[in-house]
Amino acid sequence: MKLKRDKSNQLFQEAKQYFPGGVNSPVRAFKSVHGAPLFIKRGDGDRIYDEDDNSYIDFCCSWGPLIHGHNNEYIRHAVLQAVDKGLSFGTPTRQGVEIGKLIVDNHRYIDKLRFVCSGTEAVMSAIRLARGFTGRKKIIKFDGCYHGHVDSLLVKAGSGLATFGVSTSAGIPEELAQETLVLPLNDLAGVEETLKAHADDIACIIIEPVPANNGLLLQDTSFLVWLRKLCDDHKVLLIFDEVISGFRLGFEGAAGYYNIEPDLITFGKIIGGGMPVGAFGGKAEIMGHVAPDGPVYQAGTLSANPIAMAAGMASLELLLKEGFHESLAAKTQGFVDTIQSHADGKGYEFSIQSIASIFWFAFTKNRVVTADQIDPNSMSKFKQLHGELLERGIYLGPSGYEVGFVSAAHTEESLATAASHICEILDRIHAA
Ligand SMILES: *Cc1c(COP(=O)(O)O)cnc(C)c1O
Secondary structure (H helix, E strand, O other): OOOOOHHHHHHHHHHHHHOHHHOOOHHHHOOOOOOOOOOEEEEEEOEEEEOOOOEEEEOOHHHOOOOOOEOOHHHHHHHHHHHOOOOOOOOOOHHHHHHHHHHHHHOOOOOEEEEEOOHHHHHHHHHHHHHHHHOOOEEEEEEOOOOOOOHHHOEEOOOOOOOEOEEOOOOOOHHHHOOEEEEEOOOHHHHHHHHHHHHHHEEEEEEOOOOOOOOOOOOOHHHHHHHHHHHHHHOOEEEEEOOOOOOOOOOOHHHHHHOOOOOEEEEOHHHHEOEOOEEEEEOHHHHOOEOOOOOEOOOOOOOOOHHHHHHHHHHHHHHOOOOHHHHHHHHHHHHHHHHHHHHHHHOOOOEEEEEOOEEEEEOOOOOOOOHHHOOHHHHHHHHHHHHHHHHOOEEOOOOOOOOEEOOOOOOHHHHHHHHHHHHHHHHHHHHO
16 A cells, blocks of 8 residues: 655655755755655654654654654753743843853763754864864864764765775865865774874864764774874864764763763764754863854854754753663663564575664675774665665654664554564565
8 A cells, every 4th residue: 555645745846846855955955866856844752753644753853953853842841931032132032141151061072062053064073173273274184983074074985995085076175075084983003003104293183073964973982082082183173973972872972881981072963853953062172162252253143042952952951861871772682672572583685783862774794893894784674674664654854874873752552563464574685
């Protein structure tokens, strides 16, 4: 039985007249899965509802911000109260101070921070700060990490080990791309060699400590610990891009989870509770270089506007409830275990990588730690899984390279339903 999608399809045809590809962010276009994008009109708890009135258990969760699920009552209430008083003043506000205090009081590694309006903006500003602070030009990033659409980070490795980067988007000057060195993940020797050769030119190493934008490439803790040490040895700043992992692996994110103190951390997604918010922060000495205290310029018309701050504050307050992260992680683990034990029982080449409330379906039994260990051919299996799950009322992000999220609003019943559909579809995929 085919779900009706007439209204979504119609809207997509229309949207294509107004927007490139019919969308305002490329992965939404469903290019790597079957069919056309669903137009969602409403979300509630663990479900979203499309224009044709189909409902789906949602594991995309707006790509990560919605750790409390859709239309959370506490967050909604906080936002509505703020809206009553006006949307933006372009001045400091009490709400800004309160959320700043909440974060600094509860995060060992944040002395000071600056709010911005997206994860990309946070990363872009942190990179500028690292360059301004160290007086150095080059940066190191890792293949398989995504840091938003920042010019100097839309870069992949050139040929050969530790060569200068080449841009992955038109419109980025090669001179700029060449200031970015791209290395494989989990390869300490590669980092060590590169630092030895270029350390005096390198401002920072930026990494997603939990790389979750190209599959879920969980790193060895020892790799991250050594990165910290190498950065200290060479006076290179270590930036953790925690736009996904921040506030999700615990209030202190991956830095707290692994007990590693980065020099700077970037945030987005959860910090805004569903509103456009990002932030970067870290050691006071480094943050002291940001304008107006210091010479590194950074500004924003709508930065820390009271509506966004109200949503962010409510979202973060809920995280501080005793046992929040533990119970969400346990719920996710149960979901993952159900599917994994089914797949193992049948001997499928399949595993679910997961940490905290993040999961990713890998169509291999091997551990996947670097970007090039992902077999592009396995994406046809994801495509089938995605398409059949939609038919059964379960929504995954429309790409096999994207992770899924379990929110606090996911009920045990929804997770059991989703798990049993996933197991059935895995049987169909592997019977073919
Ligand atoms: C989503 C993401 C970004 C970009 O954030 P936007 O709000 O989409 O600009 C940057 N870094 C990481 C790790 C992300 O997951």
